[in-house]
């Protein structure tokens with residue numbers, strides 16, 4: 001990890017209005033801390049540094065020195081927030097802001113400090129409502145998925161000449177998790193910020209749907225318990241641990257099972273704090289909590305209980321134990337407790353090292369990794385970028401190789417100015433007045449498929465229906481479906497086509513031609529035995545494979561047409 005020693009020399013003089021000086025870019029776990037200049041304003045985005053001294057030793061050592069005009073914190077994870085308390089103590093007048101939920105989660109970053117003694121140094125900002133701090137400078141927060149309270153931040157600086165915008169994603173996730181909804185891409189579409197600072201944790205990799213990841217983890221834990229192995233899950237204080245607990249409490253592999261889930265360490269404090277924040281959680285979670293406690297429940301199986309220090313040698317086996325990622329695992333994996341499976345979260349781009357010296361694994365103890373995504377994958381990141389359409393993109397937060405994978409994507413290189421700064425290196429962000437916002441490339445959308453009896457429902461994201469093309473597609477509510485190899489191609493039938501078809505049907509019934517053939521669907525031949533198979537045919541066409549259409553057996557929906565969203 002390189003230590004930042006240079007103090008930012010901002011370049012206000014030659015008309016450059018935007019610059020970014022990173023104190024930390026979280027390449028190797030050092031945390032995110034970015035100083036942004038917009039005109040005369042200096043904004044610090046996050047303070048995930050474990051040691052804030054680079055922020056204190058600014059160029060001049062005058063007593064009224066402050067490293068920024070204000071601080072905005074994206075979310076309560078330590079890699080974004082752990083330096084805030086020290087920063088506040090060093091500069092008590094420096095204003096610090098975050099979302100309401102984040103302000104309440106922040107104290108968990110300092111478990112060693114008496115929680116009552118941590119001052120309320122962070123002020124809450126509302127969602128989706130720009131707040132003006134200083135002349136011409138405002139910020140607006142948007143929920144970014146990833147963790148309750150996590151925000152993406154839109155900064156706007158209005159100069160007499162024009163207004164400048166910078167969008168910082170913090171950590172973001174487009175998919176819904178159990179306890180937090182994903183980032184709503186629709187509300188950001190076409191924002192066209194001058195600068196986008198985006199995290200690239202997962203590089204360009206593509207991940208299976210979150211439900212599949214959840215099922216894999218649930219299966220693994222279930223198999224371990226079935227073979228009388230206890231399961232130990234070291235997790236961070238906030239986020240992943242509570243997600244897994246919700247999964248275990250609501251997944252069909254576990255509901256009703258006579259099983260204890262023990263929670264220890266700061267993860268348990270995280271659960272306590274989540275309980276105080278229930279009104280902020282998604283409605284589904286609030287509904288769940290109306291029927292049974294979200295956490296701490298000895299009545300409904302599987303039971304979920306807090307582990308007291310004196311209990312750890314007397315808990316029954318097999319069981320599930322969740323504890324801090326930094327905990328001494330030998331407390332749990334004691335020789336007389338039977339075999340353990342230790343499940344450690346994968347960190348894409350980094351090798352996961354399990355310090356087995358921290359405990360004495362007996363021969364039957366197994367250490368494995370699992371993956372439950374907390375950030376958007378490669379396609380999610382590029383989707384976000386193309387929807388926002390910025391001039392500059394600054395990638396932070398991820399292994400340098402992963403970030404380089406993103407910046408080498410042609411679809412990004414062709415459209416945006418890309419940066420992957422190291423800590424301590426100034427990024428100049430010249431804004432071209434004549435910059436043409438590029439068109440986004442065609443994207444593949446992910447949807448969900450549900451088969452219920454004879455009805456098939458395909459659910460597609462809003463982005464598809466938001467385009468003008470959708471109106472054409474959905475015009476009549478009738479679609480034509482056709483296999484193309486392994487792919488199913490859907491085509492909306494237009495009003496005009498239907499008119500043509502019905503007038504075609506007026507052809508004299510006695511004539512042997514395509515329009516009286518039972519294989520004609522939506523103007524195409526569907527007879528595999530015909531040389532015309534798959535082709536658009538004229539009503540008066542003919543082939544030797546002709547078979548007369550019989551009214552009673554060939555009703556609508558039998559071959560190609562079906563109701564919209566079902567077949």
Ligand SMILES: [Zn+2]
Nearest residue numbers: 075077147171
């Ligand atoms: Zn995070």
Ligand SMILES: [Zn+2]
Nearest residue numbers: 077079080171
């Ligand atoms: Zn992070």
